[in-house]
Amino acid sequence: MKDKNLYERYHRQIILPEFGEAGQQKLMSAKVLVIGAGGLGCPALQYLTAAGVGMIGIVDDDVVSLNNLHRQVLYSVNDIGLSKAERAANVLQQLNPEIKIIAYNERLENQNTLTLLEEFDIIIDGTDNFSTRYMINDASVLLNKPLVYGAISQFEGQVSVFNSQTLKGSDEAVNYRDLFPDPPKDGEVLNCAEAGVLGVLPGIIGTMMANETIKLITGIGEPLIDQLLTYNALNNQVFVLNLSARKETRSLIPKNEAEFLKTDYIWLCSSPVSNAEIDTNVFNNLIEKGNIDVIDVRELHELPEANEFPNIKIPLAQLSNNSSLIRSDTVIAFCQSGKRSLQAAKILSGIFGDSKKVYSLRGGIIEWKKQQQTV
């Protein structure tokens, strides 16, 4: 290493025989994307920055809150209300000005995910919700990028390395869907805000994620490829499970970019009813896309009439008996104020289950007409 300053900065890890200057060079040429700058992201980012990973991307559209500070140790009270991605980048750049840090103060969605992930060698999933986790998993499989996974709940954590070709020679890499093929619905699994979390737990799990990443980059040790590690902070029990790839999993993952863009990850992870309400903008977009049935669930004589868009009139009380009139895969119910249509969405979700997407127009036809006038 020619630069004396760099040699001194990384000296204590360079002198490790397994690591050496070669290991440091590999870190300095690596590009790692950390998704979520929260409980897991903060410690992972700190250690990857300190270790000298050459380029680090930070994705998060959230801002710092007071109740983050017990576990998201990069932030201080002065950061409350500010962008996590930008604050993290700022703090980390002071820790190590020799590396490139890019803040993406945006939400990861189908449209920006593939383009963003493509720029990096390794993806770190430190997100806090299933829809983003499944989307990141599928994108990593599509792009063939190793995914360092971590997740926590209360006192327990999970860590794994997905989608990295195993050194043992099996041809298919394990991904998250080999563990849990389909996302749980809203409310089935509690998140940190609902279930609570001991602040130090994401510190431990996030640090383990940084460790797995450094092992992957430098080729030392045995990363958790084809394995899932669980850790319990209360009794220090560690449990390592062996995983295998399954043929069936492939059919659950979008086959190409076009399919990926069409997959509705938010809907996949929402209970039909809790996510059923849509606003007038989404309503108009869905109508424009076509291939939907719009149902007026008001009584037949009710005003104002809705003749601006095609709709089928089935009063709420008759909905169950007339569900066969609904043919499209997407259904939107509306009424006067949005109350009866929400009931209608519940009834239709009960009838159609996962076979149709069912929505209710928030604010009803009254709100919709009002919005059209202001446009």
Next chain:
Amino acid sequence: MNIKVILFGKLSDIAGSSVSVNDVADTDGLINALHNNYPAFANTKYLIAVDKRVIKENTSLNNNSIVALLPPFSGG
């Protein structure tokens, strides 16, 4: 036959961190027995591992097999 079942996450909130189940020949039998004893298990997704290997099909169990049931976590 005595099978030890280690529980994680929400499942351990329901039934404690481990339970023993007697007289079941395979994982289907074991899961049936657990759901009878703990109906709340039915509301949770989880993966099943037998002797630390994740399985997806019904798997026969030996005396002293250790089974782990692990729900997904979303927190970050």
